[in-house]
Amino acid sequence: MAHIGRALELGGAGDRSAARVALTELWERVGDTGDALHRCTIAHHLADLQESVADEVAWDRRALAAVADLSDERVQRQHGSLRVRALLPSLHLNLADGYRRVGDVACAREHLALATPLAVELPDDAYGTMIRDAITRVAALLDAGSREPLAAA
Template sequence: MAAIGAAVEQGRAGDAQGAREALAALWARVGAEGDALHRCSIAHYLADLQDEVVEELAWDERALDAVSTLSDERVRRFHDSLQVRAFLPSLYLNLADAHRRAGNRDEARPHLAAAVAGLDVLPDDAYGAMIRAGVENVRVALDEGSTARLVP
């Protein structure tokens, strides 16, 4: 998880290519059947680093697939306050947004609904506010028929 975090910070610092390479190397090391927390985390962050929405969707789907096999016991070994259900709003939001940007409005809506259904588990902090705002922004963009990338 430390290596994943370091790669994410590398991307946030402006080195998207380096972060993409580091996360791809970690994905290769973990493998498609490896630890679900690692797979979910790597795929979730790799999705955000893709240039093409089709590739982003593929990584978002890998993240959601990984979380389906993740247990609360496993995430609590990483941090005792975590629960798997709290991962879902962000994962579904990302899928909804990527489908929207790909022009797949009918596929975006159920993912957005799933994100909304999980908002109650999010904390009342900056992270929770960011996901709630993202849900609203994607909802508005979907209603307007926009496929443009949203500005954070």
């Protein structure tokens, strides 16, 4: 996780390309069968660093797939209060938004329908509010037929 954190710092400093390279190298080291938390985290962040929406969706799908191999016990070794179900709203939201932007309305609605009720799993804090607000914004953009990127609130 420390290596992932260092890669994310590159992106946070504005070097998206270096962050993408670093995370891709980590993905190759972890592999498709490595630690599920590492796979989920790497894929989740790699999605945000892609140049195309189709590639973003592919990484978001990998992040969601990794959750199937993840246990509460494993995520709690990383952060004591974390539960796998609390990861799902964000992962489904990302897929809903990606599918919306590529024009796959059915898949977008499917993932939005999964994200919405799972949002109750989120804490009542800034992160939970951000995800719940983003779910609302993606729903509105989807209803409007927009394929524009989700603007930050």
